[in-house]
Amino acid sequence: MSQLHIGVVQFPGSNCDHDAVHAWQTAGQKVSLIWHKNSDLEGADVIFLPGGFSYGDYLRCGAIAKYSPVMKEVVRFANQGGLVIGVCNGFQILLEAGLLPGVMLPNQSLKFICRQVNLKVVTRQSSFTSAYQEGQVIRVPVAHGEGNYFADEDTLKSLQDHHQILFQYCESDGSVTDSANINGSMLNIAGIMSKSGNVLGMMPHPERAVESVLGSQDGLGVFQSVLNSFAEKAD
């Protein structure tokens, strides 16, 4: 399989941009940084919105980012079926930009939370989770102040009906419980994809779990799944 070209969008306050570059390079792919003032995605095959504080995020996280020149192109790219991944702040921006349903509230504890958490891979029927087992429990870190996913009942039902929930906070045995729900998210949601299946948003950081020295390699599955989906297309 030929190398993919990954475009990592760089907002001025992105701070996981270089981590994303490092992770994609670890997965053997070509990566370029795309500056937020650009309105050209430089022919990238996949767009990755990294974590951070896009424009300071003193207002609602990601609320300003959606107006940036680059996001207009990202929305266009996504609407044409391009694969887009938003992690942490990237997820918040995707929600603000309307590419994914729902909103983020401050964590229930009203405090920033940084730690390794257990995630249940709800389905492997997606471009982002095919490298995992159905129901597999993976260890990936979170680091956010506003990761409390909220949506109305119809939206939640629709997410479930269309198998859009990919990751849920869970116990080490995979059970989805209140005590495992670190931030108060509805249905313990940690990551969802769009109905069309080409946009992923997740609060945990798979790019921080790609080497054993970092404490976990479980995040690699997300990157591998994306590569699988392109390999299938090529077949």
Next chain:
Amino acid sequence: MPPTETRIKEPEITTELIRSHGLTDEEYARILKVLGRVPSFTELGIFSVMWSEHCSYKNSILEIKKLPRSGGRLLVGAGEENAGLVDIGDGLAVAFKIESHNHPSAVEPVQGAATGVGGIHRDIFTMGARPLASLNSLRFGSLENKRTQFLLEGVVKGISMYGNSFGVPTVAGEVYFDPCYQGNPLVNAMSVGVVETGKTASATAKGIGNPVLIVGSATGRDGIHGATFASEEISEASEAKRPSVQVGDPFTEKLLLEATLEAIESGFVVGIQDMGAAGISCSTSEMSAKGEVGMKIDLDLVPARETGMTAYELMLSESQERMLIVAEKGQEKQVQAIFEKWDLHAVVIGEVTDTGRVEIYRHGEKKADIPSFELVLGGGAPVYERERIKPAYLDQVQTADLSAYKIKDLKKEILQLLSSPNIASKKWIYDQYDSMVRTNSITGAGKTDSALIRIKGTRKALAMKTDCNGRYVYLNPRKGGQIAVAEAARNVVCSGAEPLAITNCLNFGNPYKPEIYWQFAEALGGMGDACRIFDTPVTGGNVSFYNESPDSSVFPTPTIGMLGLIQDVEKTPPIPSAPTKEDVTIYLTGKTGDSIGGSEYLSWIHGKTLGDAPEVNLHGELRLHQLILNGNKAGLIDSCHDLSDGGFCVAAIEFFLFRQNNKTGISFNLPESGTLEGALFNEDQGRVLIGVKAGYEPQFEELAKQHTIPLQKIGKTTLSGTLYLDKVGMLDEQEIAGIFENTIEGYYNR
């Protein structure tokens, strides 16, 4: 029509005004002599901040100079630049420094702590180094107290808010609670950065006619007289000084970081200094003095956040996220283009002159004209030899009879000790810090006694730790100073790294009190003893005096920030703080005394701060370093954990709780000591729990003999999953873990 402030005449210089600027008669006389005339109001302001302790080190520099400040690996020594620089080989160097933000945090904890973090990072990246990690050292009063809870929550929020957004991981720290810090909390922040050797920037102005630029945020009225505020005791009037506290903007700091590193890399920057204390006053005078030049500055050109700011206010503002840059003449446009890309101001506000004077203009009028040399440390700033008297309390505490403080109910007291906020897990605090951003934090080996940060593209890892037990320094300043360095070094070694150098943050009371000054001089003497023996020179740091409030004076607290290095993580891997498997033989190094003097046990269980500080043998510590590092190189060591607060008892419990597999159990004997209190709770130094891999015991024992380190075989890991202590019995994991992990959060849920 001229703006309002030119029509307001600057106030006349009166004795009261001089006094309210914290200047003594002697100092004012010196100003008259330097200028040959009465200073203007603006000049008085500039002198007052530049000659404050915070900027001039006038009461501390003579003692600081006695510390070892040079050594093989030092590329830039203490005081030469914004931070010291240590060579780590292969063309890389580490810049690191610790600084206090105590007074602002006492008044406005969130912003006080946040700007402390911002300020110390600027010191690092103004040298051209990219900050890789951040640490802190915090002291508060009793956690029972609502004000303490408010301060702790605010300080943690400030550090979290600033560091997380700025995108540098907060990787380690220490937090102590003691009533002595009630009115005067300590907030020390440390930054560690890496730069390619030879690519550093200097805080020197050079080249007559070169343009001077101010970059970053606009200047507002915040933080005026912050440096002077930090140089006086906290009182009820301090609340009124809230406007002296700066406000932090981590987003702008992030932009400033990227733009500054890009500008330095471009080669168009001649010199650069961050604006911390005393803002434009400090950066213009220090850069000029260092380059033996002058500067002419037009304040009308400074981007201001507010209208009607006077020369005095602009010169003294401590608005954050600003830098002063001297650029190559004719290349200022290129520098400006870099800052514009990051949407930051970069405005030419003056030029380098050959006068040797800082000349400040506002609305065409000269508001200040001072020889830069006269303003700075090492130049004309005053230097004082302070009176010192051995405090009377020392003999009383050191000779106190401690025989009455006995164990009454052993198991109960062990559980009680675990519930001391000084012992209990700080998880509630550090979970609020992003400790992993930039994916360099080595956590794969499990918990380690010091934080480890890998350097991508190399096999190197940096180890770092802050340490200081203020109670020891209070009970015996010299020994306490020695122990602060020894413990920091031991933590670095326990994680597998070689100690390289230290930075320090010297938090003391009012230096004009001879007893306080005696503590200061003695504690520094102790630090110097340890640094010389370990060959870990002092690369710089910060002095914070006047840590007193009407109710209390803090323990003398010289916080040590220790830097260590693992040259090749494949040859000498990081050592975890707790056993990784069964059949590990556990050794205790060193000698355990009988005394509980200075211990957390005596303080928390019996409510007494008494006795002498624990015993420390610096040459023994150095041999212990060599034993651990050589043992690790030979592949003998499974795990390593330092004994500190709470003595053997707490270290043993942590060794169990931190284990990587919960099927592992541990069975311990007790250390050989004349008393049960000593065996469990004595805090003598040089003691480490070392887990040795099965089958390698004879080799390890031989190695210990070579290094003349006393060993006691003290335990073994099993497959029982439980913890057993001789004379204590089984300790229920759920019970001890529950207390250990939930204590601090528990104070907020009451």
